Structures are given as C-alpha cells and as structure tokens.
Amino acid sequence: MNRLLDGVAAIGRTLLGTCRLTGRIALFGLDGLSNVVRPPVYGRLCLHAFLDIGYYSLPVVALTAVFTGMVLALQSATGLSRFNAESAVANLVVLSITRELGPVLAGLMVAGRAGAAMAAELGTMRVTDQIDALSTLSTNPMKYLVTPRLLGGLLALPLLVLVADILGVLGGFVIATVKLGFNAEVYLSNTLDFVRTDDVVSGLVKAAVFGFLVALMGSFNGYNSRGGAQGVGAATTNAVVSASVLILAFDYVLTELFFAR
C-alpha cells in the first residue's frame, strides 16, 4: 500500500513540477515579449539576432529543404506508380513541403543550430556573472538579451521557411524532370495550379510559432542555467530537446486548427 502511495506521490510531484515549469516558461516569454513595446528598444541587437537566426541558418535549412524535396519526389513517384497516379507527384511534393516539412524541418534545424547557441551563450553569461553585471549597469537583462532573440526567432523563421518552400519544390522538380522523366512545364503547372495561398500562409504561421518556441527555449534554459560548465551543457541539451518536442507538438495543434474540418 505504501509503495502504491509513493508511486502516486511521485506522479503528483512530477505533474506539479511540470505545471510550475510551464508557468515559469510562459511568464518568461510574456516578460520578454512585453519589452517590445517598452523603450529602450535595442534595434542593433534585434537585427543581430535576426541575422544570426535567419541568415546564418540559411545554408543548413536550404540543404535540408532541397534534399527533402528530392526524396519526396522519388518516394512519391514510386508509391503513386502502384495506383497509376504519378501525375500527383507535383501536388504531393508542394503540399508536403509548404504545409509540413518546410516549417517543421526548418524549425528543427534552427533549434539545433541557433537554439543551442542561444542557450550556450546566455548560460555562459549567467555562470560568469555577466547577466548580473548588466543589472548593475542599469540594463534590464531580459530586454537586452531575451527580447531581441524572441523577436529574431519570430520574424526570421517565416522568411527561412519561404526560402525552404521554394528550394524544396525545386528539389522535387529537378528529380521529377531529370530522373523520373516528367515534363518540366506540366510539372510546374501542376505545382502552381494546385498550391493555394492558405497552404503557404499556414506554413509561415507555423514557422513564426516554431521560431518563437526555439528562441524561447534557448533563452529560458540559458538564462536560468546554474552550476558552471556542466550547467551550461545541460541547458544547451534541454534547449534543443524541449524546442524539438514543442515544435512537433505545436505542429499537431496548429494543423488541427488550420485543416481539421
């Protein structure tokens, strides 16, 4: 009986701990975002964060998108040929890329690159007293360090995903026309006729949410890291893992919101 109660107590503690952590993350995010409308606004830092998350992630996101589009075209051509539906390859590629794979894969790549870097940088600043030093120099660390990163993530990822969408479709187009023998004009016309504005826009909205989540988890874990090098390492791992899981969870929620009939 005691063992059973211990088990229930452990589950309760975990549940309460998760609720507390969720609340802390939510308050941290709100605090960070609320600084957007309160001066001073650090424009240079916002631009720096935007470039760091967006521009410098472009190569890895572009490569991921191109190869994903190529694989998608190959796989769908093989699968659809069983139903004599090869003509749907272009439609399948463009829908998969714009609605799902573009934002999700870009989000995961940015989480691994920029989210980890944010957590490591802020974590190092925390354990070397640099964040405390900011406070003693009349600078709000949340406004100076976190708000630019949240804004950068929110704004950069949609642009990255737009590029990823184009490159992903291009990857599919190259494989379809060069390897699978599709007519280039027909493939392009199938793609452009089939894709709708809301397919692309839904993907961009997802991208904005994922970008915010990556920046939020990177900043939260780094800002609250403790205990020297080991703490910074743990913060970096937590930032990437939690952002990746949240991206997949929110992908489901947003898909349900956009497309469930």
Place this chain on the structure above:
Amino acid sequence: MTDTPKIRIRGLRKAFGDKLVLDGIDLDVAPRTSMVVIGGSGTGKSVLLKCVLGLIEPDAGSIEIDGQDVLRMDRRAAEQQRARIGMLFQNGALFDSLPVWENVAFGLLARHKTDRRHARARAEEVLGQVGLAASVGALWPSELSGGMQKRVALARAIAAQPDILFFDEPTTGLDPIMGAVIDNLIVDCVKRLGSTAVAITHDMASARRIGDRAAMIHKGRIVWEGPATELMDCGNAVVDQFTHGRHQGPIQMELRR
C-alpha cells in the same frame, strides 16, 4: 563624517531552502570610507553584496542607502538608487561580445545615453586611470590577461563615477604584485571619486590595503567590526583564527561537528 551612514543594513536575513546564509546582518558604512568584509567561503559575503545590489531578494531586514530603504521603494526608485553603485565582480564579468572600450562605456551608453564617440573618449580616459593604454580599448576581453581584465572591470565600475563602489574578491586569481597593483588602483579610484566602498575578500594583505574599517561574517552574522588596522590583532577568537589561518580554533571546531 556625518551621522547618517551611507549604507545601513539591519536584520538582513536570507535562506536558500533550509540553508540559512544571512542570519540578521547589521552593518553601517560611513560616507567616503572603505569597509572590508571578510569571512570564510560560503559564509554569505557575496550574497550580502547581491542583496544590496538588488540581484537577490532578502527574506527580511532593511537596506538603507542615504537613509532610504531600497527594499521598500518602488522598483523604479530602487533602480535609480542602485544605479549609483559601481560593481567589480570576482571574475571581472566582462561582456565577451563587446570590445574593451564598449565594456567600459556600457554604463554611460545605457544609463546616461552618452553618444558613442564621447563614450569611447571617456572609456579611453578611464582606461588610462587604471594604467591601460587607449589602444587596449580596441581589444576583446578574451585577448587580455587576468590582471588586465580586472583593471578593465575596475574601469567599467568607475566609468560612471558612482557614489558607492562594491568589490567582490578583487585580487582573487592574481599574483601578489598584480594584487597590490589592483588594490592601489582601487584606493586611488575611491579617493579620487570620493566614493564609499565595500569590498569582500579572503586576502588579508588586500583587506588591510583597501579598508578603513573591516567586519567579519561568521555563521550568517557580523561577529566583529572595527578599524582595518586592528584586523590582525583584534582579540576576537574567530577573527584571529581566520586572519592568521590557524587550524585550531572555533571555526575548525564547528567543522568537526
């Protein structure tokens, strides 16, 4: 010397979980004097400074600066009061992502909205006051030695000409000669600015060089306070054991329990 202390701390308590770190600290620091706080590792010296700076919220007590309790002010007023404090962190805490001159001028740019050209000129002037060439301003913190980093951190702390200066272990990690250089710079800066200084240290030579007065924290309380010149021979058993680094004495007895 006036009757009102520059800093008056009364009944300051702070616990982390069930570990009581500060157990009713009472301390006065007179205007334009230097107070050195000594004590063993983990006795709460840094926590005391961080409570005054507003980086840690104490559980109870009062902290008055110029007679005004910063714990009972609204946030903006407390921030303004604390903006008059300059702080030298133990490891320098220089911002890696900024060149040296921007580190030094950070408070001027953030607090006083000085334009960048004037802020750089002021930073180079202050670097000169701590014995560094203006060309050091263009370097990055990672390119500096430990002693130079401490000097840059000192320059950052004094750049905005604060009323109060805090020094957290200013000579830790430095060789004795560089430690003496930093101590002399600290004394010079405090005198030149007419500031009130509080330093925490383990280094007895540093304590005697910097301090006008000294206090010792033990078990979360101030167990002795007096002139820094009496530090090595004050007659308090705890202070004597600590300052002479003896194995035997009340501090060791407590560790054995």
